Every structure is written in C-alpha cells, then in structure tokens.
Amino acid sequence: MSELLYYDLKDAAGVVPSLATQVCRELGRRIVAGHLREGELIDDENRLCERFGVSKSVIREAVKLLVGKGMLEVRRGHGTRVRRRASWNLLDDDVLAWHQGFEPRSDFLRQLMDVRQVIEPNAAAWAARSATEAQIAAVRLAQANMEGALSVQGFVVADAQFHRAVLRAANNEVLMAMEGVIFSSLLSSIRLTNADPRDNKRSVPLHRKVLNAIEARDAEAASNAMKEHLEDTRARLAGALSARDTKGGH
Amino acid sequence: MSELLYYDLKDAAGVVPSLATQVCRELGRRIVAGHLREGELIDDENRLCERFGVSKSVIREAVKLLVGKGMLEVRRGHGTRVRRRASWNLLDDDVLAWHQGFEPRSDFLRQLMDVRQVIEPNAAAWAARSATEAQIAAVRLAQANMEGALSVQGFVVADAQFHRAVLRAANNEVLMAMEGVIFSSLLSSIRLTNADPRDNKRSVPLHRKVLNAIEARDAEAASNAMKEHLEDTRARLAGALSARDTKGGH
C-alpha cells in the first residue's frame, strides 16, 4: 500500500510508466531488498532481455537509470555489478520508496528518524522566521485537513501534507530536496504502527502547537514544538520496531 | 578546476565516461546554468542527435539519466521539457557538481551553508558518541594531512577528507548520503575566497578542536567545535559573496 501511495503521488494519474522505468523499478527493488547482493555481477544484457521480455534498448535505459542512482556500476567488456550500499543515492525518492517494498531494517528507519529530528525542528524555526503568508496558509490548511480527516488514509495524507508545507515554508531548496526522507520515514511509521487512530488523535495537538508557533513567528517555540512531536513519533516507532523484531525476527 | 576536482574523485582514473554520460553532463550543465529554462521544451531526439553527433540510443540514455535526476520530463508524442527546479534532485552528486560549472547564485550557496550548519554539528556529536577507533583514526589522519599540506590543492583535499571522515564516523547512512552537500559547499567556498592560504592556516586549530572533542568522546564539545568552525567558514563565504555581488553583480 505504501508504495502505491508513493507512486500515486509521483506518476501523473493514469500514465503508464515506460518499460524502462518498470524494469528499473523491479531491479531497484531487488537490489534494495538484498536479492541482488552488493558487489555481485548481475545478468548480462541479453539474459536480462530474455528475463524481462524486452529489447536491449529498454534494458540499457533501465540500467542507466540505476547507474544514475549510484546503485549499479557498468564496465565494458566485464559486466554490470551492484555497487556497495555506501555509494547509493539514499536520498533519491525512488531509492527511498523501494525501501518500503519490504520490511526495512530497523536501524535504517532509526537513522531516517535521527535525520528527521535534526532537520525538521530547524525547518520549523526557519519557517517561523521567513515563511510568507501563503506558505503559512498552506500549513494551516494541512492542519485543518488533519483535524477534519474522515478516514485513516485521509489523515496520513494530511499529515504528510503538513510536514511538506513546513519544509517548504523554510524557503531552503536543499532542505526541500529532503522531503523524501520525511515522507519515507512517515510512511514507514504508519505501516509499522498500523495507523492506529488513537495515535493520530494524540498527534493533532502537537501539530497545532507547531502551527501556532509559526503563526506567532516564534522560531524557538516552533523548533521545540516540532522536536516534541518528533520525539513522540520516535517513541511510537521504537515501540513498534521492538515489537516486530522480537516477534518476527529476521 | 572545481569540477575537475569533483570528477577526478568520482570517475575511476583514466576511464573515459561513455557518450551517454558525456551528453548527460553537457545537458545537465546547461539546465543548471539556466541556458535551458524551466518548463521549456528541449530539442527533439533527432535534433539532439545532430547537435551532439551521436545516435538516438545515446541521446535516449542521456535523457533517461536526467529524468532519473528529476530534471527532465518526457511525454511521448509531445516532447521533453525541463522540469521546474523544485523537483530536481538537488542532493544528487552530479546535480551539485553542475552547480559549480558556473558562478552559483549566492542564495543557493547560503542555503547549502545553512544545511551544513544544521547537519555537521550533529554529525560531530554522533561521531563523538559512536565512532569506532578506526573511524577516529581516519579523522586524525585527515587532520594530519591538513597540518602537513604542502600545496593549496593538498590542503583542500585534506579539508574535504576531514569533513567526510567526521560524517562517516557518525554512522548514519542517510547523513553519509549528504556528503555531496558538504563537498559542494566546501569547493564553492574555496573558489570564491581563492583559497587564501591565510584562511587555511586559521582553520587548522578549529579542525583540531573538533578532532580532540571526538577523541575525548565529548559530544557536546564536538558539536560546538564544529559550529564554531562553520560559523567562521560562513563569515568568510559571506564576505566573498558580498564582494562578488557588489562588483560583478548579476
């Protein structure tokens, strides 16, 4: 479901992705899931053609896409191998999305959360200082959507919308490019906690606190409110993770 | 020079990048430089073939690479257009590198610096808490290289090496994926201040302070030392920027 949600937002509705894109996604997912291991040579072009039932041009374009994301390394005359994880573009939206196609490693989720806890309070602070009225209105709207959400699905979308609006209001392009980190972490949390409606209820006032601080142009308060919210989120996530890891165990 | 430095580090030495990669870089640079404007349709495949003197497959692979970086949008039957800057993968190493092929906008450099100031003190703190001995040794080595650098070039490389080592020592994959932000900001600063050797001298003790704090496992001190260093860097950068903008003026 989570990946559906992701690509629903990304692909223009009703547009069928090209074959190259499809092959790229399939390979990307397999690599992220560890089915194709780091350092390993993957099938050669001809074999990939057979396996996917497409022509060589499609395969080559798909591979190029993955090379661009730092996941594959092609050497002429030798073959194509999976690069080590350290050189993947983990901040690429697709790469992040592929992490949700299976149960992500707990430590990766924690690392995502660590980075969010660094990034978002600052974003809130900057937003309090520099947001335009229109940008604040966007945050306000997202907040309203959360309060008025009728379904769990609707709540999740409004939640993502809220965090995105705050990030944009910070008026920092580099920060905005990290939207995917927040979105990915958020979706993972939702999935792991099974989107418990009680959790959602609880997080509404925390979001409102952030909004109020930004409206009041109080950077310090905005930062603290966001910190408080994220600590709450992290606690819930940690609970869900330990429940999963002691039970299902890899 | 800066781009040379970047690709020297990235491309395996002596390896000629494929035509598709070359075309991709050329198009990417033109887009980043604003020569191809956002929202604009670029030449169709045939025209690009003529212009670059390559076949259609090469063009298609190059375009796919840029699509993967969020810079182009291809619609079958219609054409290929430059996506708006907000959807570019600004954190992609190539995209960052292309920003150095021309004089970057001051506000972009400031935004990079803002993000560094958020990221790096935390990285230093995490490193102080969780770095392995080997990771600390890497930081120490970089520090030694800075102190013993014989050329300006050597100093810059050691400086980058230091910041990279700290980032890695933080043991957070997502953070590590942001290495490019730091590297890019660092190179821009160097270029703008013309790598003044006096500046370098001055920054040595600031780096040492960071190293010592990490060695002492003092997260608070590491964070503060890194903050101090970055504030110094920012001040120099701000000076160079205002000098440039009042003079050359865009």
Next chain:
DNA sequence: ACTTATCATTCATCTGATGTTTAGATGCGC
C-alpha cells in the same frame, strides 16, 4: 617465469524500421 597472442564475453554505439501517443489542423454538419 615472463611476456605476448588469441579468443569468448560483454558492454557501446549505430542504423533503420515500426508502433503509439499527442496536439493541432482540417473539414463537416448545424
């Protein structure tokens, strides 16, 4: 033992043909 030649494998590029989609032009009935 060391160097050189050969060879199969694999990626890189080119060529040209065919299918699909899109946007806009055309033409028709009203």
Next chain:
DNA sequence: GCGCATCTAAACATCAGATGAATGATAAGT
C-alpha cells in the same frame, strides 16, 4: 460561427540486428 469527429505531422517507445571496442582468461612462445 460553433461544436465535434477525423485526419495528420511530430515526437517518443520499442524492437531487431550489425559492428566496434574493452576486458579477463587462457594458451602459446621465448
């Protein structure tokens, strides 16, 4: 003139097949 179906040129998507160039392993020669 307006609305609508149809047609068409432009542009991307995919395929098939051919040739070139780099690599690594193996075999041959010294």
